[in-house]
Amino acid sequence: MSTATWASGADASALFRTAADRVRAIDVQHIRDALYAPGGSYRWPRHRINEVELEWRRWRLRHHLGLRDEPPASIRLYERLAVSAGVPPADVSPLAGGGPLVDATYDQMFPQGPLIIRAVKSRVVRRPTDHEVDEEYAALLRESSGRRSDYLSMLDPSGYYWHMPDLISAATARECMKDVEVLLAAxxxxxxxxGPQPGWDVEHDALVSRSMNAYLGAGPTLIKIHEDPALVAEISARMGRPMHPTRCTYLRYEKGDYLGVHTDQPTCEVSLLFTIAGDPGPMRSYLDETGHDPAWLDRWVREAGNFPDGGLDFVYQPREGLALTGRAVPHARLPQAERAVIGALFYSGLT
Ligand SMILES: [Fe+2]
Known part of the structure; x- marks a missing residue:
């Protein structure tokens, strides 16, 4: 958390950390099982469970600190299920004494961005107008600049990317291919x-441009890798704070497919990519442009297009993983020379 003002003075960050650890530790496995059950009442997709759950924990964290946000329906449902399953109701710290312990907006507390669409929509509303002359858009862009700047201050530039040799075994790659064959058949x-015209999306604090590829969805092998406790612990250690699996998918690239330069959405603070089949071309990462503000990045892609000059090309070997802080670092995949299938695992922090 960055620019907030704390009522309680010097102990503020310790208080925040303690409250965050507390909400992080609430065990909700039984709720997850109920929401995910194939024959159950809810049948939420896995990524929705992961993302609503993180937002519910954030809502509880703010509630504990005396900040009474009006939660969207998905969080109210999650709270109701939690309480009916025996989790104590959301509480307010006795220290709060009737007033909030901190004067912090949601955006100041979580500059990495909200993980559910209702939370996004309630924050800003994008207006499809001429951005160059629209004062309201300019104001939103300034807010977006503040959030991006706060977010970048949470990251260590020396950890913007890293390689993970032998992330998966040859046998696991074959198991992944079985998942992919099922997905391709149905x-x-x-x-x-x-996709969108190149520019800056103030709703998501993200750079967007045109892409052509396919998201095939996940399969049991990919989900198992995604949730591997040792892998989650390693990613958390690299990021210096606990990270949580949000979504994962197999990506298929046909010859000529590409991803224009972009930054990822809040649900993908870290991407972990590995090759399953074929020989994908490099992932181009624009590390040198990461520190620029949204207005600069907006101009950059409008002028330079999907694949601006510069950047660093990462080629990763079979079974090797490339981890990229794609929420921060603009990245692109150049038009592919041949068909390839990639596994993509995404993680985000609660705080
Ligand atoms: Fe990306």
């Missing part, structure tokens, strides 16, 4: 062809 994933 496609439910999303394909992107075209």
């Amino acid at each position: 496609p439910r994933g999303e394909s992107f062809a075209g």
Whole structure:
């Protein structure tokens, strides 16, 4: 958390950390099972459970500190399920004494961004107008600049990316390919062809441009890797704070497919990518442009297009993982020379 003002003075960051550890430790496995059950009442997709759960913990954290946000329906449902399963109701710290312990907006507390769409929508509303002359858009862009700056201050530039040799065994890669064959036989994933015009999306504090590829969805092998406690612990250690699995997918690239330069959405603070089949071209990362503000990045992609000059090309070997803080670092994948399938695992922090 960055620019907030604390009512309680010097002990503030310790208080915040203690409160965060407390909400992080609430065990909700039984709620997750109920929401995910194939024959159950809810049947939420796995990424929705992960993301609503993190937002519910954030809401509890703020509630504990005396900040009474009005939660969206998904969080109210999660709270109701938690309480009916025996979790004590959201409480307020006795230290709060009737007033908030901290004067911090949601954005100041969580500059990495909200993980559910209702939380995003309640924060800012994007207006499809001429950005160059729209004062309201300019104001949103200034807020977006503040959040991005706060977010970048949470990261260590020397840890913007790292390689993980032998992330998966040859046998695991073969198991992944079995997942992929099932998904290809009954496609439910999303394909992107075209996408948004290059620019800065103030809703998500993210750079966008055109892409062409397919998100095939996850499978049991990929989910198992995603949730591997040793892997989650390693990513958390690299990031210097606990990270949580949010979503994962197999990505298919046909010849000529590409990802224009972009930054990832809040649910993907860290991407961990590895090759399953084929020989994907490099992931180009624009490390030198990471520190620029949204207005600069907006101009940059409008002028330079999907694949600006510069950047650093990472080629990762079969079974090797590339971890990238893609929420911060603009990145692109150049048009592919051949078909390839990639595993993509995404993680975000509660705080
Ligand atoms: Fe990305």
